Amino acid sequence: MGQGSSGLRRLAHEIAKFGAVGALGTVVNFGVSNLLWHLTSLQAVRANVIATVVAICVNYLGFRYFTYRDRDKGARTKELTLFLAFSVVGLVIENGVLYAAIYGFGWDSSLQRNIFKVVGIGLGTLFRFWSYRTWVFRTLPAREAVADAESFLEEADPAPAPTPDLNHPKPKQRVS
Numbered sequence: 001m002g003q004g005s006s007g008l009r010r011l012a013h014e015i016a017k018f019g020a021v022g023a024l025g026t027v028v029n030f031g032v033s034n035l036l037w038h039l040t041s042l043q044a045v046r047a048n049v050i051a052t053v054v055a056i057c058v059n060y061l062g063f064r065y066f067t068y069r070d071r072d073k074g075a076r077t078k079e080l081t082l083f084l085a086f087s088v089v090g091l092v093i094e095n096g097v098l099y100a101a102i103y104g105f106g107w108d109s110s111l112q113r114n115i116f117k118v119v120g121i122g123l124g125t126l127f128r129f130w131s132y133r134t135w136v137f138r139t140l141p142a143r144e145a146v147a148d149a150e151s152f153l154e155e156a157d158p159a160p161a162p163t164p165d166l167n168h169p170k171p172k173q174r175v176s
Contacts, residue, residue: 018132037113068132086135093120101116
């Protein structure tokens with residue numbers, strides 16, 4: 001297998017982990033929104049915004065500590081700021097679809113709300129996946145990734161073999 005299949009395998013693994021965290025966030029989102037819809041007098045979209053915010057919090061923890069735990073952790077404030085900014089865009093996408101369904105077309109039954117919630121979450125998820133992996137949870141630069149791997153291997157092997165100095169090779173010896 002070549003380099004390309006390894007990259008595809010890593011991407012498939014990343015998508016699976018993203019999907020697992022996203023599935024948990026979706027369950028939280030649907031649970032909170034349906035509880036608020038049925039147990040409070042909040043307007044549907046406002047209740048859904050609250051549910052989306054709760055799910056965003058769950059998702060951040062899952063993405064940071066599960067899906068992207070091996071990614072650069074150097075600038076957490078920047079990471080969190082970008083995560084929240086892109087999450088707000090996803091929130092607007094998700095809730096915009098629900099808003100259009102309810103207030104634009106009058107589709108406001110519990111079943112219709114949930115159907116359009118699925119559509120909104122789907123569109124928002126596509127945007128979130130692209131933006132999180134591109135801008136928020138960035139891969140480590142190759143030099144840092146190699147240094148991390150070397151330090152991990154050094155911890156596993158307390159007495160590593162000496163490595164040749166490639167910058168100053170030994171002079172060749174002549175045999176007479």
